[in-house]
Amino acid sequence: MNEHKKKLTIKIERQGSCYIDSNGILKGEWGGYNELVSLGPNGETMYEIFYNRFSQRIIINEYGFFYNLFSCKKYDGVLKLYDDLYLCEKNEKLGLIDENGKTILHTCYKHINCVDRQKRLFIVSTETGKFLFVSKKVSIADLKTDNNVFIQEQKILSEVYDELYSTYYDYFVYKENEMYGLMNESGEVVLKPRPEYEWKPDYNRDSQNQLYVCFDNNLFGIKVIGEKLYSKIPTNEYDLCFKVGFDIHAHYYITRKESKYGLLNWKCECVTEPKYDEVIPYKGKYWIEVHRNTYSNAKGECVDMLFVICRVKNTYTLYNLQNCECIIDKCEKIEYVMSYDQYIYIEFVKNGIMGYVSISGNIINTGEYDNVTKTRYNYIVTKNGKIGALNGEGISIAPCIYDKIVSNRHGELIGSLDGKEVVLNPIPNIEDDDDYEYERPTFGRYAGSYAQDEAGYSDDDIDTIFDGDPSAYWNID
Numbered sequence: 001m002n003e004h005k006k007k008l009t010i011k012i013e014r015q016g017s018c019y020i021d022s023n024g025i026l027k028g029e030w031g032g033y034n035e036l037v038s039l040g041p042n043g044e045t046m047y048e049i050f051y052n053r054f055s056q057r058i059i060i061n062e063y064g065f066f067y068n069l070f071s072c073k074k075y076d077g078v079l080k081l082y083d084d085l086y087l088c089e090k091n092e093k094l095g096l097i098d099e100n101g102k103t104i105l106h107t108c109y110k111h112i113n114c115v116d117r118q119k120r121l122f123i124v125s126t127e128t129g130k131f132l133f134v135s136k137k138v139s140i141a142d143l144k145t146d147n148n149v150f151i152q153e154q155k156i157l158s159e160v161y162d163e164l165y166s167t168y169y170d171y172f173v174y175k176e177n178e179m180y181g182l183m184n185e186s187g188e189v190v191l192k193p194r195p196e197y198e199w200k201p202d203y204n205r206d207s208q209n210q211l212y213v214c215f216d217n218n219l220f221g222i223k224v225i226g227e228k229l230y231s232k233i234p235t236n237e238y239d240l241c242f243k244v245g246f247d248i249h250a251h252y253y254i255t256r257k258e259s260k261y262g263l264l265n266w267k268c269e270c271v272t273e274p275k276y277d278e279v280i281p282y283k284g285k286y287w288i289e290v291h292r293n294t295y296s297n298a299k300g301e302c303v304d305m306l307f308v309i310c311r312v313k314n315t316y317t318l319y320n321l322q323n324c325e326c327i328i329d330k331c332e333k334i335e336y337v338m339s340y341d342q343y344i345y346i347e348f349v350k351n352g353i354m355g356y357v358s359i360s361g362n363i364i365n366t367g368e369y370d371n372v373t374k375t376r377y378n379y380i381v382t383k384n385g386k387i388g389a390l391n392g393e394g395i396s397i398a399p400c401i402y403d404k405i406v407s408n409r410h411g412e413l414i415g416s417l418d419g420k421e422v423v424l425n426p427i428p429n430i431e432d433d434d435d436y437e438y439e440r441p442t443f444g445r446y447a448g449s450y451a452q453d454e455a456g457y458s459d460d461d462i463d464t465i466f467d468g469d470p471s472a473y474w475n476i477d
Helices: 002-006 459-465 470-475
Strands: 012-015 018-021 033-035 046-051 056-061 077-082 085-090 093-097 103-109 111-116 121-125 130-142 147-156 163-166 171-176 179-184 189-194 211-215 218-222 240-244 252-257 260-264 270-276 278-280 292-296 302-312 315-320 325-331 333-338 344-350 353-357 363-365 371-374 379-383 386-390 396-402 404-407 413-417 420-423
Touching: 056 077, 085 103, 093 111, 103 111, 103 121, 121 163, 130 163, 171 189, 211 240, 218 240, 252 270, 260 278, 260 302, 270 302, 270 315, 302 333, 315 333, 315 344, 325 333, 325 344, 353 371, 379 396, 386 404, 386 413, 396 404, 396 413
Parallel strands: none
Antiparallel strands: 012 018, 033 046, 046 056, 077 085, 085 093, 093 103, 111 121, 121 130, 130 147, 163 171, 171 179, 179 189, 211 218, 240 252, 252 260, 260 270, 278 302, 292 302, 302 315, 315 325, 333 344, 344 353, 353 363, 371 379, 379 386, 386 396, 404 413, 413 420
């Protein structure tokens, strides 16, 4: 310390909007200055100065030693990161040293950014790119004492990449040859760079996705958790795999391998291996959406349908992803159609015959009927000049025996036969008519008859049309 006192001490003074050492020992301009109340271990005056480059306060004594350890003649600035690790700067270049001044990274780097304080991971910027670096204590067994000892481990974990970004779940996005990939915190590649991957900093601030895939002009997030895509799918199983939809039971995955596309449902069950030239999800007004129908059928059973169209060459296939079922294939056309009242339904052409797929996956086509007209909830069908109706599930609610079928303001279908009108699908509890006591058509009292089992007439139809005699069906001209 006597040698220190013979030397000139630093003198911090304000100069304009910053602070400098007027004695010229400490270089640079500093954003703030404060003399500490407590003295150093040898009675020296201690200062706290603001390190502009990192917006941090650092400690220096009156003789120009940062933290009483590192001379300002050797370094322009030193910032304490840990008790045993310091960031040092010289001529605007950065490095790392330990508490004894031993060099860990030479003072030659553009930036050194600590991205995980607990794991002591750093992204280091060179003149040509960035790499991942770790400096941590590792416990090893000492065979002489039979005790564990700690050693300092410093290791470059990755190659030098064009860009390197820290993301969620301990993974890092890297850029190589204008493409993005993903590696883990050990520097091992998890997702190889692909032209389809995109890095969107603005998106990533508000989500936990690490990368994005642009598909049909829509962005879909890529997320790796525990070395698996979305914590479920091995990262090396497909060339590309991304999630469509957000609801827990109403999402699915589009897969790709060797330029062919496939599908997984939300349970990661394989709906179809990658064999299609194109997967065609339902596209809403602004973005791709999930086309799902969930309802209770006449038996009180829950039905869950999620439709997706696939194409190979000039033929189309429709799948229900919820049960991995192929609804219809080898079609010349399948498409999602939005009605005037914003209701979505499926229309197809197979073997030149046009038809529909009901919400329950039933096929309704003009091969069975002369004509099919889709309404909001039902299908109006004609055969041999007579009119009938199917409900939204594609189940008959009225055979083709009526002269006319119209819908009233409640959405009920009114069938006209020989001048008489009958409500084909009565809706109970209509608010403005207390006398309305129609019930859902039943199919039980005449079970076993051809009129009911084959022709589809309900109990009420047989009572009304055939006076309760199902055998009278054969007298219809």
